[in-house]
Structures are given as C-alpha cells and as structure tokens.
Amino acid sequence: MKSVEQKISSGNVLEVKDLKTYFFTGRGVVKAVDGVSFELKEGETLGLVGESGCGKTITCLSILRLVPGPAGRIVGGEVILDGDDLLSKSEKAMRRIRGKKVSMILQDPMVSLNPVFTIGNQMAEPVRIHQKLSRRLVWEKVKEMLRLMSIPSPEIRIREYPHQMSGGMRQRVVGGIALSCQPRLLIADEPTTSLDVTIQAQYLRLLKEVQQKENLAMIMVTHDLGIVAKVCDRVAVMYAGKIVECGDVREIFYRPAHPYTKALLGSLPKMEERQEKLYTIEGQPPELHALPPGCSFAPRCPDVQEICKQEYPPQSIIKDGHCTSCWLFAARKA
C-alpha cells in the first residue's frame, strides 16, 4: 500500500492538515468539517466544490478562525500559513492576519456591505487597521483599489452608500476590500452565486486577472463546476465534511475516480448531447449529526460494497497529485 501522506514541498502558502470543526448542538455533535487536508501554492487556485451544507464555508471560516460560536469549535488539526500555525495564535494575533494575510470574499454582495457606512469608509477600514498610512494615502489607496476592480469614477463612488450600487458593483467593492492589503491568500466563498450570468463571467475574469498580477493563492468555494473549469488549477471535492477526491482540474474532469465526483459531473447538462432529463444523485445528503459508520456516500453510491458501510476508506493515490478516498481504489491497491 502506498504512503498516503503527500510530501509537502516548500513554497506552500497554506497547508491545512486534518482540520476538524464540530458544532455542539442540542441534537448532537455536527461534524461540519471532519479531517480535511489540502495545500495551496503561490498563484494557485483551489476549487472547493460540493453540495450545500457539505462543509465548504465552515472550512474557510475555520482557516480565519471565525467559526460561529459558541456552538462551533475547531477541535483538531493544523492550519499553516507561510509556516505559521494559525490555530495556536492568540485572538489579537489573528486579527492582524485577517484582512491582511488572509482575505475573504463573502457570498452575497447585497448583504455583505454595511448599509449605514459609505463605500469609502468600509474600504478604508482594513487599510487603516493593517497599514500605517496617513489619511491622504489611505484615500489614495482606496481609490487605487476601486480602479483595480474597474469601478469607474472612484472619487464619486467612495462617498456613496451600498444601496446606491448594483450587485455586481458591490461585489467588486467587496473584492477591493479583500485585496486592499496585498493578502497572501484569498478565499472566495461562492463570490458569484448571487450575480447574473454575464456579470459573473466579468467578475471572475477580473478576479483571475488580479490574482495573476499579485500572484495570490486562492480558494474558490463553489458548487458550479463551470466556474471550476474556468478559474481553478486544482479541485477538492467535499462530501459530508470530508474531501473525497482531490486533483488537477483536468484529471478530475476527464478521469474522475470517486463515484460522487462522477455523479456531480454527470449531473451537468451537456452542450453536445440532447438530453431529455438531467441526471440526479439519488437520495439526500446525510444528516451531519448522524453520519453512517462507513463512507458517508455509501447510501447513495451506485457502486456500494459491503465494506463501504462499515469502515471509512483510506486515501489512495491514483496518480501524482490525484487522490481519492474510496474503497474501489483502496481495494485495488490492496
């Protein structure tokens, strides 16, 4: 059996190792993130995909240590940013990292800007907190960010309020806020879900451009495989709090290994074929507070075997950089 541990090469901006974030609720312990590991290099984009509620967002919030308390707690693992373990840092030290070294773009631009403060005020905040600049330079920086995000007439825009802007414009402002302190890592949590399709494409192009210019590491959380194909270098597929398959975009799209990944790809409509009905995955995602003992996908899996229901499969490496946790592959190697 091959070693599961991947050798960690230097030059990784982020390494997440065996991250576990649980929610302690009245109905039991919800294992929202249950042993997630991945790494990210400079300039690389990792797509984090999966159904709603599979733990993508909580994974991202755990990196920033902003898991909603008091129910939610990071119970184990490591989050290493540039060689520093974020999970062992003090709250004060974390505040110096948030918005500076790690930024995040939240899902819905319509509600992620504060309605009672001007765009300028909200954009200037992280600059003021993380960079010791004079008042004039702060405003220069804000205008520069607006220009970077292709927002016309920044001098006027900084005095406006969020409700005076369109959704696409607001999301650019949120992007500008995230990028204003030259972060090492940008987490984009479904940044285009609430934008319409043309604005979506524009925004992604813009984000990609900025990323290349700044050589940012980026995590793109999405359930849209089209976006993954367009912007990501690697993909991690999440199911019920675990990464079930991880690999290069081309590998995942052309040679998916895990039945869940295959099913996800299968449920995409195809341009070249005439389809009467879209493929759907049978059943519902499992309740996270009452997971089955073996593989969480077993109840819905078309290739289910006896062992799947008893024990969680180990990670198997299919090809360099492409790994999956599925008994189909573990068995083959054994």
Next chain:
Amino acid sequence: MWRYILKRLLQAVICILGVSVIVFVLARLTGDPALVMLGPGARLEDILALRQKWGLDLPMIVQYWRFISNAVHGDLGLSLRYHAPVMALWLGRLPNTLLLAGVSFAIATVAGVVGGVIAAVKPGSWFDRLGKTVSFLGISVPVFLTAIVLIIIFAVKLHWLPVYGTGTWRHLIMPAFTLAWASSAGQLRLTRSAMLDVLDAEYIKLARVKGVPEYKVIAKHALKNALIPIVTMAALQFMVLFSGTVIIEFIFAWPGIGWLAVEGARNRDFPVVQACALMTSVLFIAINLAVDMLYAYIDPRIRYQ
C-alpha cells in the same frame, strides 16, 4: 435631504392643527364652562354675562379661531382657579418635569442600551440572565409599588433620603430611579433583540474578516444598524416619562406638569387641561420630528428616498 425635512415639517404643522381641534372640542364636551364656573345655583343673567365675557356665545368656529390665534401668540387663556395665564403656570412647572424626566431618561437609556448590547454579545451568560430578571421585574412591578418600597427603605427606615419634595439632588434620587427602572427594562429587551439580529448579518462577518477589533465591530458596525429601533424606543420612553409621571409626581409631591393637569381636571379648570393637552401634544410632535431627522442621519437609505 431638504425635501425630506420640509415634508416632515409640513406634516408636523398639520398634525398640530389637528390636535388643536380635538383638544378644543374635547374641552367643550365637558359641559358649559360658565355653568361649571358659577356652580349649580347661578342666576341666568350671570351665566349670560360670563358667556359673553369669555366669548362663549359666539359660534364654535369663531371661538376656535380665537383660541388658535391666541395660542400662536403663546396665550392659552386664564386659569379659572388661579386667575393667572395658563401658559405661565405650565412654564413654571416645566423645569421640574424636565429635570425628573430628563434624569430618569438618561439613566434608563444608558442602562438599557449598554445592558442590552452586553446581553446580546453574550447571550445566555450570567449577565444576560440577570438583565432578563431585572427588566422583567421592571416591566411588571407597578411604579407606585417601587416608589413606596423605596420610601419605606431609604427614607423611613434608613433616613438616607428625604421622603418627598424638591430642591436638592437627594430629592431626585428615588423618583428618578423608580421611573428609570421601569423604562430601562423595555429599552434593554429591545436593544438586546435588535443587536442579536444585526450581529447575525453578513456585514458583521465581513467586518471581522477585515480584522476589525471586536469592540469596534460591536460599537460601530453593529450598533449603528441597531439604532433605528433603539432611537424609536428612546423617543417613546421620553414621551411617556414626560407626560406619564403623574403617579410619581403625586407620591413624591413633585410639582410637575402631570400634577398640574390632574389638578386642573379635578378643579374643572378647563383652560389648564386644554393647555396641558395641547402643549404635551406639541412636544410629542416635536420629538417625533426630531426622531425622523435622526433616522435620516442614521440610515442613508431613508435620506435618499
């Protein structure tokens, strides 16, 4: 912005006119003022003379016109009992009421808002539970009971504070505390729930993502958004404190305008009642106007409508 202010001002004027009509009509519904003044044994010619002297024989519309045009000049008539201008009586009592209402309002608002914010930041904590109990009692215990218990403890038994009257700050403590407790309770509950709502918002998450210190997340990003209901509640509390302190004024022999109005009603001194009702309404409308302006200042979405 100016259009918004102008619109509100115009609405306020119309509102005051409406109130003046209601007050005028209500005062006259209590019966013939001349009969009331002269008593049951009065002679007819005396009644007629008095009616003529006060202009009560004129058509209602003319009487109203006199009333309103005098009122605009600050003349609300003479008190039947004290034979003094009602306006002077009212103004004489105003400082007492403003002092009591102002001090209890300040205590209630600061305690209510600060307590509510802390309770919302740590829901379920010992402070939250304490706040819940204290405000629950504040809402349910009638003010006269609180007042009497305070008098028994601090004035009668301990002799720390005077039982009643005005003059020094020590006179102010018990009535102000009694009123403040009752009115801080509502503010605390409302602030807590408004803050809980706001703290769940995405923009609060974004503020934290930006690295904003937690105290600033609460005091700047959250509180300003929770301010609309808080300001509304504060204004309501002020109006209640200003007009509804009759019981407390009675218990502590505090000569305020609430007492003046009740005295007026008991003595059938209708110009006094009329003036108190009108002036209180004008004050309410003025406070509402100020609150509307505050809304616009707090929330740009209102400003740019």
